[in-house]
Amino acid sequence: MPIMTCLHYWIWNKLGGKKDFFFASAEMGRWAFCVLILLWILFPLANSSVDGLDKVRGVNLGGWLVVEGWIKPSLFDGIPNRDMLDGTQVQFKSVTLQKYVSVDGGGGMNVTVDRDVASSWETFRLWRVSDREFQFRCFGGQFLTSSEGDPISATVTSPALNETFYIERNDTRVHIKLLGGNYVQATMNNQLTANYQGVPGWDDNAATFEMTIAANNLLGDYQLANGYGHDKAKEVLMKHQRSFITAGDFAFLSRNGINTVRIPVGWWIAQDPYPPAPFIGGSLVALDGAFSWAQVYNLKCIIDLHAAPGSQNGMEHSASRDGSVGWPSPDYISQTLDVIDFLSARYANHPALLGIELLNEPSAASVPLDVLVSYYMRGYQIVRNYSSEAYVIICQRIGNADPMELYQANIGDSNIVVDLHYYNLFDPYFDNMNAMENIQFIYESRVPQLQSLDSANGPLVYIGEWVNEWSVTNASQIQYQMYGSAQLQAYDAASFGWSYWTLKNDRIHWDFEWNIKNKYLLLGSGYWILEYVIRKWITATSKQCFGNSS
Numbered sequence: 001m002p003i004m005t006c007l008h009y010w011i012w013n014k015l016g017g018k019k020d021f022f023f024a025s026a027e028m029g030r031w032a033f034c035v036l037i038l039l040w041i042l043f044p045l046a047n048s049s050v051d052g053l054d055k056v057r058g059v060n061l062g063g064w065l066v067v068e069g070w071i072k073p074s075l076f077d078g079i080p081n082r083d084m085l086d087g088t089q090v091q092f093k094s095v096t097l098q099k100y101v102s103v104d105g106g107g108g109m110n111v112t113v114d115r116d117v118a119s120s121w122e123t124f125r126l127w128r129v130s131d132r133e134f135q136f137r138c139f140g141g142q143f144l145t146s147s148e149g150d151p152i153s154a155t156v157t158s159p160a161l162n163e164t165f166y167i168e169r170n171d172t173r174v175h176i177k178l179l180g181g182n183y184v185q186a187t188m189n190n191q192l193t194a195n196y197q198g199v200p201g202w203d204d205n206a207a208t209f210e211m212t213i214a215a216n217n218l219l220g221d222y223q224l225a226n227g228y229g230h231d232k233a234k235e236v237l238m239k240h241q242r243s244f245i246t247a248g249d250f251a252f253l254s255r256n257g258i259n260t261v262r263i264p265v266g267w268w269i270a271q272d273p274y275p276p277a278p279f280i281g282g283s284l285v286a287l288d289g290a291f292s293w294a295q296v297y298n299l300k301c302i303i304d305l306h307a308a309p310g311s312q313n314g315m316e317h318s319a320s321r322d323g324s325v326g327w328p329s330p331d332y333i334s335q336t337l338d339v340i341d342f343l344s345a346r347y348a349n350h351p352a353l354l355g356i357e358l359l360n361e362p363s364a365a366s367v368p369l370d371v372l373v374s375y376y377m378r379g380y381q382i383v384r385n386y387s388s389e390a391y392v393i394i395c396q397r398i399g400n401a402d403p404m405e406l407y408q409a410n411i412g413d414s415n416i417v418v419d420l421h422y423y424n425l426f427d428p429y430f431d432n433m434n435a436m437e438n439i440q441f442i443y444e445s446r447v448p449q450l451q452s453l454d455s456a457n458g459p460l461v462y463i464g465e466w467v468n469e470w471s472v473t474n475a476s477q478i479q480y481q482m483y484g485s486a487q488l489q490a491y492d493a494a495s496f497g498w499s500y501w502t503l504k505n506d507r508i509h510w511d512f513e514w515n516i517k518n519k520y521l522l523l524g525s526g527y528w529i530l531e532y533v534i535r536k537w538i539t540a541t542s543k544q545c546f547g548n549s550s
Contacts, residue, residue: 067240085226125137125322221279224237233278447490
């Protein structure tokens with residue numbers, strides 16, 4: 001059997017491909033795919049440059065100076081009532097009426113207890129005051145409010161004492177009490193009032209409700225700091241910042257061909273060491289340390305404003321309190337520009353600075369393009385006030401947005417970069433793809449988009465986030481290697497370069513260090529990889545190609 005056919009046979013089966021899927025012609029597919037694999041192996045990834053600087057081959061330091069609970073869940077383990085952090089979505093059902101508490105229209109009127117099924121009007125987002133005291137935000141943004149004896153309504157936009165309730169829990173059953181002492185009850189005429197007489201037990205009575213936690217997926221800086229309280233949160237975060245990323249990590253990256261770190265920071269860094277509550281200081285000292293390590297190990301730094309005041313996307317990594325997006329307001333934008341000014345003034349002349357990213361992942365659904373472009377233009381000019389050489393990086397909007405919109409915006413004149421984030425995840429489109437189909441998507445979708453943007457004669461292109469993970473179940477090591485190699489080859493063509501998400505992660509395939517040490521991601525190529533792949537190929541195909549030698 002010809003060598004090319006044997007190689008194709010082994011790779012095809014390892015990747016779980018289908019003969020009639022990848023190419024229209026099976027015979028053409030066998031030869032073309034084998035040639036593609038050989039090109040991966042025989043030709044190293046280009047070490048090209050931009051303006052004399054090596055392209056970025058970077059790694060993100062995610063989960064370090066901006067907390068993301070899914071990266072290191074144990075940070076939240078010591079919080080009392082951990083399942084009721086800021087942004088947790090809850091629903092309440094009267095045990096006597098068997099109806100849900102509801103706000104007609106989502107807010108702005110009285111509250112009733114008359115719905116058989118819970119939906120958005122029956123769902124409340126928690127604002128945590130203490131481990132037992134909470135405020136309840138409605139779908140429309142208003143808060144539940146009451147004075148002694150009056151019906152509960154949802155008419156207040158800025159919560160205070162009258163909007164703060166005490167929760168008593170007994171498994172899934174709860175009592176809701178005003179700070180003044182009165183218990184909330186569901187009346188027989190389907191009202192919610194705060195005039196229950198006496199102290200309720202846990203039997204079926206008007207002041208007892210079944211609480212359902214509908215969502216509890218926000219685990220960011222706000223939830224950590226407000227959940228622990230200032231002193232304990234400071235202790236937890238200081239320990240984390242000192243141990244999660246160290247000088248040894250920079251040495252590891254340097255040894256493995258990485259030349260840049262992208263460092264997410266939150267807006268409160270500009271007010272370090274005493275940021276507004278509940279945020280905790282210390283990230284500025286850690287960032288200074290990262291720049292020092294970068295100099296020692298000959299790495300460059302990109303400062304990425306990952307969390308803007310008010311939140312630009314409602315996610316935990318933007319430090320949203322409850323999943324809402326407030327950033328597009330003029331006050332928040334002005335505050336964000338002050339943060340860019342602070343970072344530019346402090347680091348513009350540092351030899352390790354490569355660039356400043358003005359904002360990470362603004363939401364296409366919540367941030368209008370004209371507002372974002374105006375902010376990017378002003379941010380670009382602020383950086384230029386301090387440096388003519390630092391790269392200014394602008395991130396595409398996440399959601400239904402075409403990155404070409406930023407190429408047509410004429411945001412700046414020089415050293416400007418558009419950041420794209422490529423994941424074969426977070427979309428039902430990828431859920432049922434097999435390994436071969438994922439790799440095909442890289443070449444049929446990602447590569448043409450990069451080529452189109454590169455040919456637009458606008459900003460440089462940067463794949464600021466990607467990962468060697470997918471929705472393929474029970475994938476083998478060789479499948480991960482091929483998928484990672486396809487991404488590396490594709491993203492290395494980006495004119496500015498790429499950065500892997502992220503250096504460390506409890507989910508191993510997101511963990512760059514684990515991927516490198518366990519050879520699930522192979523950086524570079526050359527003879528070492530050639531020898532490795534051929535050894536695997538010979539072992540797997542010797543019987544099919546040559547038969548048994550015995």
